[in-house]
Structure formats: structure tokens, C-alpha cells
Amino acid sequence: MTNHFIGYQSGRGFLYQLSGASKLIFFILVSVACMTTYDTRLIVLVGLSSLALFKMANIRWQQVSFVIKFIAFFALLNVLMVYLFEPSYGETIYGVKTVLWQGYGRFYLTSQELFYLFNLALKYFCTVPLAVLFLMTTHPSQFASSLNQIGVPYKVAYAVSLTLRYIPDVQEEFYMIRMSQEARGLELSSKEKLMKRIKGNLQIVIPLIFSSLERIDTVSTAMELRRFGKNKKRTWYTYKNFTIADILTIVLAIVIVFITLFLFKWNHGRFYNPWQ
Structure with a gap:
């Protein structure tokens, strides 16, 4: 029964050997980078990397299923509320309008709105797994x-x-x-x-x-x-001095932040526009 609890789980592997400070710095920097950008390529890359880290940490689905389902519910609710309040926000961002569903009145669906909502939902599955990993691998x-x-x-x-x-x-x-x-x-x-x-x-x-x-x-x-x-x-x-692995982890987080800043300049803003 305890395997279903969200909390520290003792284990072996790369993540368990890192200092809590380096993991905390990595989590904060990468989360800020992913929450500020809407570049789908970076968000997907970080999300897939988070899933790979789950595999490395030997964390089973049963241990995190409740949290993931809970977050999925609120992500879906957030996406729905954003669409209801502004169904045309996507075309305003990307400057193109490709109608997929005519709808009724002010409610219609475009490729741009769908792409924006997809990126919005991805942010949850990019940062939440990192938070769960940090909690479950750090005493x-x-x-x-x-x-x-x-x-x-x-x-x-x-x-x-x-x-x-x-x-x-x-x-x-x-x-x-x-x-x-x-x-x-x-x-x-x-x-x-x-x-x-x-x-x-x-x-x-x-x-x-x-x-x-x-x-x-x-x-x-x-x-x-x-x-x-x-x-x-x-x-x-339980104090631990930084090792080479800790320093490399922090450097990787800083690199991701710089990639985010570079994408800001490359995309001329926060949003990646595949229609340009």
C-alpha cells in the first residue's frame, strides 16, 4: 500500500546519488524555462526526458498514477476554460486562421487555437513530472x-x-x-x-x-x-558536497535556460510559429 504514496522512495541510481541542492536548482531553472516559452520542440524534449528519468529512477506507474491523473484533470479543465474565454486567441498569436470546425457563434476551432492549447497542456506534463521526480528521489x-x-x-x-x-x-x-x-x-x-x-x-x-x-x-x-x-x-x-555529476546537472539546467533565451530571439517572441 505504501507504494501508492507520494513521497521519498529509497533507491539506487544516478538521481539518488545527486545532491538535493543540484536537483533543486535544476528543477527550478528548467521549470522556469519551460513555463516561459511556448516552443513546442523544447517542451516536448524536456517532457520526454522527464519520462526517461522516471525509468532511470525505477518509479512505477502505480506510485504516481493518482498525481498524474489529478494533474491531467486540471490541465484539461484549464485548456477548456482558456478556449471558452477566448476561442480565437490562437489565430491572434500566430497571425493565421485555418478553420477546422465552424462551430456556433463565437465558438469555432482553428488549427492555431488547437496548437496553442496543445502547448498549454504540454507545460503541465513537462514540469509536474520533474517535481514528482524531485520529491520521490530526494530525502x-x-x-x-x-x-x-x-x-x-x-x-x-x-x-x-x-x-x-x-x-x-x-x-x-x-x-x-x-x-x-x-x-x-x-x-x-x-x-x-x-x-x-x-x-x-x-x-x-x-x-x-x-x-x-x-x-x-x-x-x-x-x-x-x-x-x-x-x-x-x-x-x-545529510549534507552532501557537490560532485562532478552535480556540477554537470546545474550546467545542463543553465544550458536549457540559455536555449530558451535563444529561442526567444529566434522565434521573435515566446511562441514557436510553424505557419511562418
Whole structure:
């Protein structure tokens, strides 16, 4: 059951050997580059590379299926909302109008709008896999030390570390409660109607949130009793110095950023226009 949780998964391989700081820098730089450009070639390349990294990290579909489906739903919803608000935005961007579907009134579909919406959806599947990879291959303590290593105050870094540690615990507790409820006869699987499943899960989530807040208060009190935050600096047990692989990872991220800037100049803007 724990294989379905989003959180750090111990493993071997190139990604697990990298420093958390280098992975964090790579994730930030590449995400910014992919979110600012609409060059389909670069976005597709980064997306396919992310899938290859999943294979290298031995992360199975079952471990990330829920997150991917969740993101796919919101990506589809975002694409739909963009189309409903401005169905002619694509032709405005690319300066060409190729009608594929006449539609009704102001709602029609062009090749340009479809291409723009395709690029918009690609951005989700370009950056989200990188975020999932980072979370699942970086130990929370190493992530905290990495944040502190790049200049984030250690109090903030430690808070992030506790959050990442706590997410799998909350997921495990939720699934345990849900299994207990199902054993008592409360149907929460896909066999039940959607609204009843939502109502049943809310009956679990709301008490779980309050119990989680109580646990957080206990942890913060314990940290205060141990005088956490007294000193301006602290050492980290999981601190790792940069290796050649870390430096190459950061250099690759910088190269991707420069490629994005070059594409801005080459395309005369953020958008790649195949109709020119």
C-alpha cells in the first residue's frame, strides 16, 4: 500500500546519488524555462526526458498514477476554460486562421487555437513530472540541507522538511481509516456513486485535518522545548558536497535556460510559429 504514496522512495541510481541542492536548482531553472516559452520542440524534449528519468529512477506507474491523473484533470479543465474565454486567441498569436470546425457563434476551432492549447497542456506534463521526480528521489532531510545550502534560512528549510515527512504519514493514515470504514460496510470504492464517495471521503478528511493540526502543535512545542532556532546556523547530518555529476546537472539546467533565451530571439517572441 505504501507504494501508492507520494513521497521519498529509497533507491539506487544516478538521481539518488545527486545532491538535493543540484536537483533543486535544476528543477527550478528548467521549470522556469519551460513555463516561459511556448516552443513546442523544447517542451516536448524536456517532457520526454522527464519520462526517461522516471525509468532511470525505477518509479512505477502505480506510485504516481493518482498525481498524474489529478494533474491531467486540471490541465484539461484549464485548456477548456482558456478556449471558452477566448476561442480565437490562437489565430491572434500566430497571425493565421485555418478553420477546422465552424462551430456556433463565437465558438469555432482553428488549427492555431488547437496548437496553442496543445502547448498549454504540454507545460503541465513537462514540469509536474520533474517535481514528482524531485520529491520521490530526494530525502526530506537532504532537501532541507539543500535549501539551506542555497541560502534559505534553516528554520524555513526545516519546516519544509517536516512537511515532506508528514505527507506520506497523512496519506497512510487516510488509507488506513478508509480501509477500516470499508471493513465496517461503508463503500468508498469506484463501485459507489461519485457523490456518495465524495461525502464518505470528506467524513474521513475533516477529522484527519484536525488531528494533523494537533500533531503539528505537539511537534512545534517539542522543538521549542529543545530550543530549536536559538543559533543562527546549524549543521546537517545529510549534507552532501557537490560532485562532478552535480556540477554537470546545474550546467545542463543553465544550458536549457540559455536555449530558451535563444529561442526567444529566434522565434521573435515566446511562441514557436510553424505557419511562418
